[in-house]
Amino acid sequence: MADYDEPIWLRPERAATGRPAVRSRPEITAAALAVADRGGLETVSMRNVAAELGTGGASLYRYVSGRDDLLDLMVDATAADIELPPLTGESVADLAAVGEGMYAVMLRHRWLPELVLTRPSLGPNAVKVLDHVLEALAGHPGDGRVKLEVFALLNAVVATFALNERAGIERPRQAVAYLGHVAASGEHPRITALLDDLAASTTTADDRRPAALTRILTGLLS
DSSP states (O other): OOOOSSOGGGSOSSOSSSSOOOOOHHHHHHHHHHHHHHHOGGGOOHHHHHHHHTSOGGGGGGTOSSHHHHHHHHHHHHHTTOOOOOOOSOHHHHHHHHHHHHHHHHHHOTTHHHHHHHSOOOOHHHHHHHHHHHHHTTTOOOOHHHHHHHHHHHHHHHHHHHHHHHHHHHSHHHHHHHHHHHHHTTSOHHHHHHHHHHHHOOOOHHHHHHHHHHHHHHHHHO
Protein backbone atom coordinates (compact mmCIF):
# COMPACT_ATOMS: atom_id res chain seq x y z
CA MET A 1 0.00 0.00 0.00
CA ALA A 2 1.46 3.36 -1.02
CA ASP A 3 1.82 6.23 1.44
CA TYR A 4 1.04 9.57 -0.18
CA ASP A 5 1.56 13.06 1.15
CA GLU A 6 -0.50 14.78 -1.51
CA PRO A 7 -4.32 14.61 -1.51
CA ILE A 8 -5.97 12.00 -3.65
CA TRP A 9 -7.24 14.58 -6.14
CA LEU A 10 -3.66 15.39 -7.16
CA ARG A 11 -2.83 11.77 -7.92
CA PRO A 12 -3.58 9.74 -11.05
CA GLU A 13 -7.02 8.16 -10.83
CA ARG A 14 -5.68 4.66 -11.25
CA ALA A 15 -2.40 2.80 -11.05
CA ALA A 16 -0.19 3.18 -14.10
CA THR A 17 0.90 -0.45 -14.05
CA GLY A 18 -0.93 -3.75 -13.91
CA ARG A 19 -4.13 -4.84 -15.55
CA PRO A 20 -6.38 -2.28 -17.28
CA ALA A 21 -8.59 -0.39 -14.82
CA VAL A 22 -12.21 -1.45 -14.57
CA ARG A 23 -13.31 0.91 -11.78
CA SER A 24 -13.50 4.67 -11.41
CA ARG A 25 -13.21 6.91 -8.38
CA PRO A 26 -16.86 7.99 -8.62
CA GLU A 27 -17.92 4.34 -8.68
CA ILE A 28 -15.75 3.50 -5.67
CA THR A 29 -16.98 6.60 -3.84
CA ALA A 30 -20.60 5.69 -4.48
CA ALA A 31 -19.98 2.23 -3.07
CA ALA A 32 -18.33 3.69 0.04
CA LEU A 33 -21.28 6.05 0.52
CA ALA A 34 -23.71 3.15 0.25
CA VAL A 35 -21.78 1.18 2.88
CA ALA A 36 -21.68 4.16 5.27
CA ASP A 37 -25.33 5.10 4.78
CA ARG A 38 -26.41 1.54 5.44
CA GLY A 39 -24.14 0.57 8.32
CA GLY A 40 -22.44 3.68 9.67
CA LEU A 41 -18.94 5.04 9.39
CA GLU A 42 -17.38 2.15 11.27
CA THR A 43 -18.39 -0.24 8.49
CA VAL A 44 -16.40 1.63 5.85
CA SER A 45 -13.37 -0.52 5.08
CA MET A 46 -11.51 -1.49 1.95
CA ARG A 47 -12.95 -5.01 2.26
CA ASN A 48 -16.57 -3.87 2.68
CA VAL A 49 -16.38 -1.34 -0.12
CA ALA A 50 -14.84 -3.94 -2.40
CA ALA A 51 -17.63 -6.35 -1.49
CA GLU A 52 -20.16 -3.65 -2.37
CA LEU A 53 -18.51 -3.50 -5.79
CA GLY A 54 -18.36 -7.27 -6.08
CA THR A 55 -14.58 -7.46 -6.15
CA GLY A 56 -11.67 -8.32 -3.87
CA GLY A 57 -10.34 -5.86 -1.32
CA ALA A 58 -6.82 -5.88 -2.71
CA SER A 59 -8.03 -4.62 -6.08
CA LEU A 60 -9.08 -1.27 -4.59
CA TYR A 61 -5.48 -0.39 -3.80
CA ARG A 62 -4.98 0.25 -7.49
CA TYR A 63 -7.31 3.24 -7.12
CA VAL A 64 -6.99 4.45 -3.51
CA SER A 65 -4.16 4.07 -1.01
CA GLY A 66 -6.42 3.12 1.89
CA ARG A 67 -9.40 3.97 4.06
CA ASP A 68 -8.32 7.59 4.54
CA ASP A 69 -8.67 8.16 0.81
CA LEU A 70 -12.14 6.65 0.90
CA LEU A 71 -13.19 9.00 3.70
CA ASP A 72 -11.85 12.06 1.85
CA LEU A 73 -13.68 11.03 -1.32
CA MET A 74 -16.89 10.48 0.63
CA VAL A 75 -16.81 13.89 2.32
CA ASP A 76 -16.11 15.67 -0.94
CA ALA A 77 -18.82 13.74 -2.79
CA THR A 78 -21.44 14.92 -0.29
CA ALA A 79 -20.32 18.53 -0.81
CA ALA A 80 -21.59 18.25 -4.38
CA ASP A 81 -25.14 17.99 -3.00
CA ILE A 82 -24.99 21.20 -0.94
CA GLU A 83 -27.47 23.67 -2.36
CA LEU A 84 -25.86 27.05 -3.07
CA PRO A 85 -28.63 29.61 -3.60
CA PRO A 86 -27.89 32.78 -5.59
CA LEU A 87 -26.16 35.38 -3.46
CA THR A 88 -28.23 38.32 -2.25
CA GLY A 89 -25.43 40.59 -1.05
CA GLU A 90 -26.41 40.05 2.59
CA SER A 91 -23.44 38.09 3.93
CA VAL A 92 -25.09 36.68 7.04
CA ALA A 93 -28.22 35.56 5.19
CA ASP A 94 -26.17 34.10 2.34
CA LEU A 95 -23.92 32.14 4.71
CA ALA A 96 -26.89 30.94 6.75
CA ALA A 97 -28.43 29.62 3.52
CA VAL A 98 -25.22 27.68 2.82
CA GLY A 99 -25.38 26.32 6.37
CA GLU A 100 -28.92 25.08 5.82
CA GLY A 101 -27.74 23.38 2.64
CA MET A 102 -24.97 21.68 4.59
CA TYR A 103 -27.43 20.59 7.25
CA ALA A 104 -29.78 19.04 4.68
CA VAL A 105 -26.92 16.92 3.33
CA MET A 106 -25.94 15.86 6.86
CA LEU A 107 -29.49 14.68 7.44
CA ARG A 108 -29.15 12.34 4.47
CA HIS A 109 -25.76 11.05 5.62
CA ARG A 110 -25.91 10.61 9.39
CA TRP A 111 -22.21 9.71 9.60
CA LEU A 112 -21.10 12.94 7.91
CA PRO A 113 -21.05 15.40 10.87
CA GLU A 114 -18.42 13.33 12.65
CA LEU A 115 -16.12 13.41 9.63
CA VAL A 116 -16.66 17.13 9.08
CA LEU A 117 -15.56 17.76 12.67
CA THR A 118 -12.68 15.30 12.88
CA ARG A 119 -11.08 15.25 9.41
CA PRO A 120 -12.04 18.27 7.32
CA SER A 121 -10.79 18.04 3.76
CA LEU A 122 -10.98 20.09 0.59
CA GLY A 123 -11.63 18.39 -2.72
CA PRO A 124 -13.12 19.70 -5.97
CA ASN A 125 -16.70 19.86 -4.70
CA ALA A 126 -15.78 21.41 -1.35
CA VAL A 127 -13.73 24.02 -3.21
CA LYS A 128 -16.90 25.09 -5.05
CA VAL A 129 -18.61 25.59 -1.70
CA LEU A 130 -15.60 27.52 -0.38
CA ASP A 131 -15.59 29.72 -3.46
CA HIS A 132 -19.29 30.48 -2.94
CA VAL A 133 -18.62 31.40 0.70
CA LEU A 134 -15.71 33.64 -0.29
CA GLU A 135 -17.95 35.38 -2.79
CA ALA A 136 -20.51 35.92 -0.04
CA LEU A 137 -17.72 37.45 2.05
CA ALA A 138 -16.31 39.59 -0.75
CA GLY A 139 -17.38 42.80 0.97
CA HIS A 140 -16.11 41.79 4.40
CA PRO A 141 -12.99 43.65 5.58
CA GLY A 142 -11.35 40.53 7.04
CA ASP A 143 -8.30 39.04 5.34
CA GLY A 144 -8.09 35.60 3.77
CA ARG A 145 -7.30 33.87 7.04
CA VAL A 146 -10.40 35.35 8.69
CA LYS A 147 -12.60 34.28 5.79
CA LEU A 148 -11.19 30.77 5.84
CA GLU A 149 -11.91 30.62 9.57
CA VAL A 150 -15.51 31.65 8.90
CA PHE A 151 -15.82 28.80 6.40
CA ALA A 152 -14.32 26.30 8.85
CA LEU A 153 -16.53 27.48 11.70
CA LEU A 154 -19.62 27.36 9.51
CA ASN A 155 -18.90 23.70 8.77
CA ALA A 156 -18.18 22.95 12.42
CA VAL A 157 -21.25 24.73 13.80
CA VAL A 158 -23.62 23.04 11.35
CA ALA A 159 -22.07 19.64 12.08
CA THR A 160 -22.48 20.27 15.81
CA PHE A 161 -26.13 21.21 15.31
CA ALA A 162 -26.65 17.97 13.39
CA LEU A 163 -24.99 15.86 16.08
CA ASN A 164 -26.85 17.57 18.93
CA GLU A 165 -30.23 17.32 17.25
CA ARG A 166 -29.62 13.65 16.47
CA ALA A 167 -28.70 13.04 20.10
CA GLY A 168 -31.84 14.89 21.17
CA ILE A 169 -33.92 12.50 19.10
CA GLU A 170 -32.09 9.34 20.13
CA ARG A 171 -31.55 10.01 23.85
CA PRO A 172 -34.06 12.61 25.05
CA ARG A 173 -35.64 10.71 27.92
CA GLN A 174 -32.54 10.31 30.08
CA ALA A 175 -31.53 13.95 29.72
CA VAL A 176 -35.03 15.28 30.41
CA ALA A 177 -35.49 12.92 33.35
CA TYR A 178 -32.27 14.02 34.99
CA LEU A 179 -32.90 17.73 34.40
CA GLY A 180 -36.36 17.23 35.90
CA HIS A 181 -34.75 15.68 38.97
CA VAL A 182 -32.32 18.59 39.25
CA ALA A 183 -35.12 21.14 38.88
CA ALA A 184 -37.25 19.41 41.51
CA SER A 185 -34.47 19.71 44.07
CA GLY A 186 -34.96 23.47 44.16
CA GLU A 187 -31.20 24.00 44.25
CA HIS A 188 -30.88 25.21 40.68
CA PRO A 189 -33.57 27.82 39.96
CA ARG A 190 -32.05 28.69 36.58
CA ILE A 191 -32.41 25.06 35.51
CA THR A 192 -36.02 25.14 36.67
CA ALA A 193 -36.63 28.32 34.66
CA LEU A 194 -34.95 26.73 31.65
CA LEU A 195 -37.25 23.71 31.76
CA ASP A 196 -40.27 25.99 32.15
CA ASP A 197 -39.17 27.93 29.07
CA LEU A 198 -38.66 24.72 27.09
CA ALA A 199 -42.08 23.43 28.10
CA ALA A 200 -43.74 26.66 27.02
CA SER A 201 -41.87 26.95 23.72
CA THR A 202 -43.76 26.22 20.50
CA THR A 203 -40.73 26.51 18.21
CA THR A 204 -39.16 23.53 16.49
CA ALA A 205 -35.53 22.65 15.85
CA ASP A 206 -36.03 23.80 12.25
CA ASP A 207 -37.04 27.21 13.62
CA ARG A 208 -34.28 27.48 16.20
CA ARG A 209 -31.35 26.27 14.11
CA PRO A 210 -31.44 28.99 11.41
CA ALA A 211 -32.00 31.65 14.06
CA ALA A 212 -29.06 30.41 16.14
CA LEU A 213 -26.87 30.14 13.05
CA THR A 214 -27.76 33.71 12.10
CA ARG A 215 -26.78 34.95 15.56
CA ILE A 216 -23.47 33.09 15.42
CA LEU A 217 -22.64 34.38 11.95
CA THR A 218 -23.57 37.92 12.92
CA GLY A 219 -21.11 37.70 15.79
CA LEU A 220 -18.38 36.23 13.60
CA LEU A 221 -18.72 38.93 10.96
CA SER A 222 -19.09 41.90 13.30
